[in-house]
Amino acid sequence: MSYLQMAQLEVLNAVKGIHNQADFNDFRDMIARYFAQKAQQAIDAMWDQGSINEQVVENWGNEHMRTPYRHAIHRS
Numbered sequence: 828m829s830y831l832q833m834a835q836l837e838v839l840n841a842v843k844g845i846h847n848q849a850d851f852n853d854f855r856d857m858i859a860r861y862f863a864q865k866a867q868q869a870i871d872a873m874w875d876q877g878s879i880n881e882q883v884v885e886n887w888g889n890e891h892m893r894t895p896y897r898h899a900i901h902r903s
Contacts, residue, residue: 873879
């Protein structure tokens with residue numbers, strides 16, 4: 828069994844206990860906190876390795892990464 832399959836089974840077992848909106852909200856928040864913690868650990872590791880620094884983070888804040896819209900060509 829793969830790790831993905833094992834994780835899927837664990838999630839299915841966990842959601843069996845969700846019986847109301849409050850339980851659902853708690854579960855969703857727990858998953859969000861887990862992935863936020865993993866992201867923070869990865870960012871901290873990059874900082875410690877020197878891959879990112881204050882200047883890089885400042886540059887990210889000034890980037891405009893929005894996908895430009897393409898105007899549709901109207902046929903007559």
